[in-house]
Structures are given as structure tokens and as C-alpha cells.
Amino acid sequence: MLTRRPPLGWNSWNTFGENISEDLIRETADAMVSTGLRDAGYEYVVIDDCWSLRRRGADGKITPDPKKFPSGMRALADYIHARGLKFGMYSDAGTKTCAGYPGSFEHEFTDAETFAEWGVDYLKYDFCNKPYLQNGPILYNRMAMALKSTGRDIVLSACNWGSDNVERWIRSHGAGIYRSTGDIWDSFVSIRDIARSQMDKIAYSGPGCYNDMDMLVCGMYSRGNVGGGERGGCTDLEYRTHFALWCLYQSPLMIGCDIRNLNEATLSLLKNRELLAIDQDEEARPPIFFCGNSESNVVGMFKHLSGGEYAFAFVNYSDRDAGLSCELFDIGLSSQAGYGFALRDIFTGEESGPFSDYFNVPRLAPHDIRVYRAKLVKM
Ligand code: GLA
Secondary structure (H helix, E strand, C coil), X not given: CCCCCCCEEEECHHHHCCCCCHHXXXXXHHHHHHCCHHHHCCCEEECCCCCECCCCCCCCCCCECCCCCCCHHHHHHHHHHHCCCEEEXXXXXXXXXXXXXXXXXXXXXXXXXXXXXXXXXXXXXXXXXXXXCCCHHHHHHHHHHHHHHXXXXXXXXXXCCCCCCHHHHCHHHCCCEEECCCXXXXXXXXXXXXXXXXXXXXXXXXXXXXXXXCCCCCCCCCCCCCCCCCCCCCCHHHHHHHHHHHHXXXXXXXXXXXXXXXXXXXXXXXXXXHHHHHHCCCCCCCCEEEEECCCCCEEEEEEECCCCCEXXXXXXXXXXXXXXXXXXXXXXXXXCCCEEEEEEECCCCCEEEEECCEEEEEEECCCCEEEEEEEEEEC
16 A cells, blocks of 8 residues: 555554553544544554464454453444544564564465454554564565455555665565664653664655654653653653654654643644644655764754755754754855745744855754754845
8 A cells, every 4th residue: 555645643552562452542542533633644543562362263363352352353443433543453474473472474364354354454564573584575575465465455564673674675565664763762862863773764765665763752751661760751852852853754653652641742742733744745855964963963954845845954962052053055055056045943933044055053952953944045
């Protein structure tokens, strides 16, 4: 299925891990609507690992855990669809999922049929417990064909954590998005490491197959399943930088916090129209990294947008205040051109410029980001 834009939604893993149930999924679907997240563009409600029994049924099919999902998956899909949302599920290319539940290895076509019967619209497909001599690309291609053979539009969301040079082959093997990184945890170190790791991979991302930088940790504040506790958690400023980076890279945006209990800061960040417009920009051009210091502690990026516009962003990954002076010649604008960039800060609305030869970025606090929308105007 063609993913024209990066998919947006919610996934159970980051906060809930194995503590999932149909009540949680229903309440989450309701919250998607009541919070306005659905109307802001978030569409998929995705159940991650741990939804089934530990063994397949006598019919060879994966059986939902009746304690967690007593009404079954079809009823849950109907509930989700009735709210104008789409339903995502999870399986694994190996013999078992990462948490030890049945994987789809050598059951791919049966499982795809089961998912289609249930009304599934999106399948996250993990990579744990792959038999040693099996070839990863073949297994992803097999599931892509199995899903297609059902006749139902189902996004294949590949998840092999960026291994095996996946960016080189995954588009040709049928996935609609693919994890281009290891797992995120709820800490600025993890956010920074993922963002930096994409700098030489992001050119592979685009309509049809987007790089997936993993689910969002915005609003988790160290609660939940991915690196909570003392070493985890971020400030609102750090969550804003995280969200802005994922949008500038046009990653899928899968909310990972508990949306039944959102505070105002998180909700307004997740609904930030300017950032969502960048994430969903139809030209889907990756940023150019044109300015920064050699350790990539401070990075400047420039991005073509549709509608004749551009974006600039400057991020401070370091733990100290930082400034940056960027030569616009490094993106091709010479001072003789007679044109300059007029900027508007998307967080404050402040306008500046036009700038034609260099741009002095105002000082950035540690872990802060500035994002501008830009137009090229005659001087
Ligand atoms: C892997 C994936 C995670 C999550 C877990 C579930 O680690 O990368 O996103 O799905 O498995 O067990």
C-alpha cells in the first residue's frame, strides 16, 4: 500500500508494554477523538507486542488473549473504525515476538488473512527470533506479498531497528515505513542519538517508504515502559525539540504516552499545526545539514517545502548555551543574487530578515531548537 505521507497515530508499547487490554484500546480511541488528536491528523491506533496467547490455536492461527481482549479483535476493529480511526497490529518475522509470543515465521499468509479478516489497516512487523539462516529481506518481502494477497490495504511497518543496511533494500521489498533506528527511550540522550544517526540515512526517506525514527516519548515524563525511572524523562523543552526533529525529518508520528491523561503542554505540542504541516509536507524532501560545529553539537538544517517555501532549523544538542553563525552561501545563496530569506519563528511568530549572506542564530539554551518558515524575497 502506498504511504503518500508519514502515518500518524498512537502505539501501546512505550507506556503500556504488556499491560494492554481492549478497555485501554477503546479508551484510547475515544481519547483520540475527544482530545482533537484525530482531527489534527492522528489516525492509527496500534496494538504492539503481547496481545496474543503464548501458543497458536489448534487451527494454526494466532489467538488473541481472551483475558486482555475478551470481545476479540474484529469487535475492537469495528469500535476503532466507527470513530473514523484505523486499526494497527503487531507481529514478528521470526518464530517469536520480542516478548516471546508467536511470530509469523512460516505462517505469513495465514496471519495476513487473519489480520485482514479482523479489519487491520497497519502491521508493525518486528525482527526478533529470526531463524539464524533465514534472510531478513526475504522475510519482509514475504509478508509484504502476504498482506497484498488479502486484497485489503494494510501498511507494512517494518521494524528491524536499522540493521542490515535496511535503508538500501526495504523500499523495494514492499514496506510503507521502516524503522531506521534502534529503540527509543524516554531521555534526551536517546532522542539526540537517534536524530544524529539519521543524518546519513534520511535521503532514503520519501513517499512510499518513510524512515521511522520510532514512537514518540513526548508527554511520558519517565512514566511507562521505555526507560522510565531515574535515568528517564525529559523536560517540555526537550519534548518540543524531539517532536520538531521528528517533523523536520518527516518521520511517522506514533504517540507513545497515555493520551487519556494528557497535560496541556503535551497536547498543544502534539497538535502544533506548523510542525505537523512540515511532517506531512507533500514534497517530502529531507533536510540539508549545512551548518554546525564539527562535533555536531549544534546543527543547522535547511529544507525545501511545498508551496514555494522553505524551513530552517537550528538545534543545540549540547548541555551548554550555544550560538551559531551560518553562511547562506553553503546552501547556494550568494550575496550578489539580489534575494534573501525572510524568516518567521514558528514558535514565537517573530519575523526577521531578509538575510542574504549569513544568519546569526540567536543563542540557544541546552537542548533547544529554533524552527523558522522561510520565503526567498527580492532585496
Ligand atoms: C522491539 C521493537 C519495539 C517494540 C518491542 C516489543 O524492541 O523495536 O518497538 O515493538 O520489540 O517487544
